[in-house]
Amino acid sequence: MNALTAIIEPPPSPLPDSAPLLAVRGLSIFFGGRIVPTVQDVSFDIARGETLALVGESGSGKSIIAHTIAGILASAATVSATTISFNGIELAGKPAAVEALRGRRIGMVFQNARAALSPTLSVGAQIGDVIARHRRLRRTALRAAIVQALASVKIPDPERRAKAYPHELSGGMCQRVMLALAMAGEPDLLIADEPTTGLDNTTQAAILDLLAAEAGRRRMATLFITHDLGLARDYADRVAVLHAGQLVEEGRAATVFDAPRHPYSAKLVRAVPAKAATVADLGGIPGKFPDLSGPVPACRFADRCDRAVDRCRVEVPRLEPVPPDGMAACWRPLG
Amino acid sequence: MTALLEVVGLSRRFPVGGGALHALDDVGFRLHAGGSIGIIGESGSGKSTLATILARLDDPQEGGIVLDGSRDIAGVSARAFGKDPARRAIQLVFQTAGDALNPAFTVAQNIAIGLGTLRLDAATLERVRKVATEVDLGHDLLDRRPHQLSGGQQARVGIARALISKPRLLILDEPTAALDVSVQATILRLIDRLRRERGLTLAFVSHDLEVVRLMCDSVLVLYLGRVVEIGAVADILAAPSHPYTRALVAASPGDGRGTFRLAGDTASPIGASRTQCLLSTRCPFADERCRSERPALHGKDGRLVACHHADAVAASLDDAPGNAVR
Numbered sequence: 001m002n003a004l005t006a007i008i009e010p011p012p013s014p015l016p017d018s019a020p021l022l023a024v025r026g027l028s029i030f031f032g033g034r035i036v037p038t039v040q041d042v043s044f045d046i047a048r049g050e051t052l053a054l055v056g057e058s059g060s061g062k063s064i065i066a067h068t069i070a071g072i073l074a075s076a077a078t079v080s081a082t083t084i085s086f087n088g089i090e091l092a093g094k095p096a097a098v099e100a101l102r103g104r105r106i107g108m109v110f111q112n113a114r115a116a117l118s119p120t121l122s123v124g125a126q127i128g129d130v131i132a133r134h135r136r137l138r139r140t141a142l143r144a145a146i147v148q149a150l151a152s153v154k155i156p157d158p159e160r161r162a163k164a165y166p167h168e169l170s171g172g173m174c175q176r177v178m179l180a181l182a183m184a185g186e187p188d189l190l191i192a193d194e195p196t197t198g199l200d201n202t203t204q205a206a207i208l209d210l211l212a213a214e215a216g217r218r219r220m221a222t223l224f225i226t227h228d229l230g231l232a233r234d235y236a237d238r239v240a241v242l243h244a245g246q247l248v249e250e251g252r253a254a255t256v257f258d259a260p261r262h263p264y265s266a267k268l269v270r271a272v273p274a275k276a277a278t279v280a281d282l283g284g285i286p287g288k289f290p291d292l293s294g295p296v297p298a299c300r301f302a303d304r305c306d307r308a309v310d311r312c313r314v315e316v317p318r319l320e321p322v323p324p325d326g327m328a329a330c331w332r333p334l335g
Numbered sequence: 336m337t338a339l340l341e342v343v344g345l346s347r348r349f350p351v352g353g354g355a356l357h358a359l360d361d362v363g364f365r366l367h368a369g370g371s372i373g374i375i376g377e378s379g380s381g382k383s384t385l386a387t388i389l390a391r392l393d394d395p396q397e398g399g400i401v402l403d404g405s406r407d408i409a410g411v412s413a414r415a416f417g418k419d420p421a422r423r424a425i426q427l428v429f430q431t432a433g434d435a436l437n438p439a440f441t442v443a444q445n446i447a448i449g450l451g452t453l454r455l456d457a458a459t460l461e462r463v464r465k466v467a468t469e470v471d472l473g474h475d476l477l478d479r480r481p482h483q484l485s486g487g488q489q490a491r492v493g494i495a496r497a498l499i500s501k502p503r504l505l506i507l508d509e510p511t512a513a514l515d516v517s518v519q520a521t522i523l524r525l526i527d528r529l530r531r532e533r534g535l536t537l538a539f540v541s542h543d544l545e546v547v548r549l550m551c552d553s554v555l556v557l558y559l560g561r562v563v564e565i566g567a568v569a570d571i572l573a574a575p576s577h578p579y580t581r582a583l584v585a586a587s588p589g590d591g592r593g594t595f596r597l598a599g600d601t602a603s604p605i606g607a608s609r610t611q612c613l614l615s616t617r618c619p620f621a622d623e624r625c626r627s628e629r630p631a632l633h634g635k636d637g638r639l640v641a642c643h644h645a646d647a648v649a650a651s652l653d654d655a656p657g658n659a660v661r
Contacts, residue, residue, distance in 0.1 A: 025484040057517055058513050061344065124474070156599050167395075170378075200377040201583065202377055202582055204586065205585070209596070215650065216489065228588055228589075229516070229589075230588040230589020233588075233589055270520070271516045271519065271520035271544035272588075273516075273520075273523075273543065273546050273548070274589030275589060279527040279550060280524075282523055284524070
């Protein structure tokens with residue numbers, strides 16, 4: 001190659017680094033013939049190496065969004081979406097496409113790992129099954145890969161633990177095994193659905209440290225689902241707050257935690273013990289969670305919100321930019 | 336000043352294949368009337384065993400539980416304690432309220448059982464209604480069964496059951512562990528209000544230091560059945576002097592990610608060593624002395640701590656970015 005061609009030929013253009021790995025647009029999910037969607041018009045992106053926390057109370061729809069992306073949603077549900085694009089591949093309405101990616105490009109970790117693992121197979125055999133699905137290895141190489149997978153999630157004495165059954169391991173150890181299973185396919189996107197609920201804080205921190213290290217090392221994207229905004233603040237780059245199936249705020253984790261714009265996010269922040277100086281600073285969320293089997297106000301938080309006006313009940317607020325760098329879906333965002 | 340509760344040298348061992356599990360080993364503390372102590376540690380640290388023994392639902396092998404400076408109730412067996420006059424003075428709120436309620440009984444019966452009865456005569460029903468109001472539980476729920484209630488409502492029923500006999504000491508065993516943070520917030524505020532209105536003394540078991548900071552004035556940190564640090568909450572959170580306490584502080588969510596971690600998981604409590612510090616297998620400060628001599632609790636800055644390197648642990652806080660605590 002001479003100097004002239006170097007000038008004339010444009011440099012090779014890799015996919016722009018800023019292009020999201022996962023792009024979800026206009027996702028709505030309906031259950032059992034209900035008219036009110038359980039998840040309504042939700043859109044978000046996750047870039048490579050980025051962790052997005054999906055935060056909300058029980059029933060907010062965060063798990064069913066995760067299950068939809070992973071293609072494991074119960075068949076009683078009807079999904080409509082403008083697009084669910086993964087690395088440029090369209091997944092919306094294409095179960096075969098999702099099937100081909102799950103366990104390989106898209107990994108998943110659930111809450112309560114002991115229940116999610118098979119009780120009748122050793123953990124090594126379960127990890128071996130996953131590795132064998134993706135790589136053709138001889139027996140000794142496979143055994144080494146299993147031990148390596150267990151070691152990578154910091155399980156002490158991995159050779160011995162590979163022979164253990166889930167009931168012989170602690171909850172934290174089972175969660176690590178599940179993480180090793182998800183990581184065995186070297187996924188580009190990890191969906192972690194409350195991966196540490198029920199564990200001690202110390203074990204929780206150790207597991208989430210591992211996730212963060214893996215995300216950093218391989219530029220893995222993570223969809224982290226939690227009800228704890230404090231945890232999201234510590235471990236996510238960005239946060240998307242979900243209330244009764246509506247995405248109400250999105251932004252940098254620290255910004256949302258320190259200066260929430262949507263009244264619902266503000267209530268969630270007030271529930272975090274670490275944020276309160278005294279118990280009087282703690283606040284719950286008033287009112288009842290909306291009953292989605294009947295009619296609901298346009299903004300589903302309106303009946304629980306002390307800032308609601310008539311407009312909130314008739315016109316759904318769209319996600320609009322709010323300073324400094326986030327988005328909120330509210331007619332009267334906090335200033 | 337006489338303590339409402341003085342606990343001395345409490346030990347509880349469970350015989351298991353190949354040795355004994357020391358669930359509690361020489362645990363002691365004082366709790367003044369109107370005071371509140373947080374009991375904190377990981378799973379397996381013995382905190383629920385301690386709560387169960389304090390509530391006199393289980394018996395220790397050794398030690399004393401002195402009530403009002405006069406009467407040692409550790410000698411009364413748990414079985415006999417059901418008929419003891421002190422039974423009503425000490426009540427326990429169980430972990431996972433949903434499992435602790437009887438599914439066959441109505442909500443009203445589940446509350447009345449705190450008085451030792453299932454018969455809802457007019458006087459009993461009146462008391463049930465009164466305590467239900469106190470815990471913000473709608474009277475329309477009293478005829479329901481526990482499974483028809485939300486997690487937060489079940490927690491309120493558990494608290495009402497404990498309060499109906501007008502106890503002086505309320506022991507709470509992770510009362511919010513199964514709840515969302517938003518529901519936890521309302522239950523913690525409720526407990527705090529009841530404490531002030533009724534002048535209750537609290538022993539609050541939790542795995543979350545931030546919850547203990549909000550609810551208690553002192554804290555007892557347990558590791559494998561032994562007290563590793565005990566003192567005023569504010570002092571200990573400001574400068575944890577035991578590596579285990581420090582790991583708990585660093586792991587508490589919402590403070591920014593602390594970086595101090597212990598290696599591995601809790602060691603097995605079965606046949607645990609009597610001659611070394613039980614944390615020495617996981618602790619970055621551990622040296623030869625920790626592996627050969629078990630540290631005793633000793634005074635340091637107004638608290639008690641069981642660590643050979645307590646000074647070094649406290650001093651290292653300053654030069655560890657990301658570990659800043661309040």
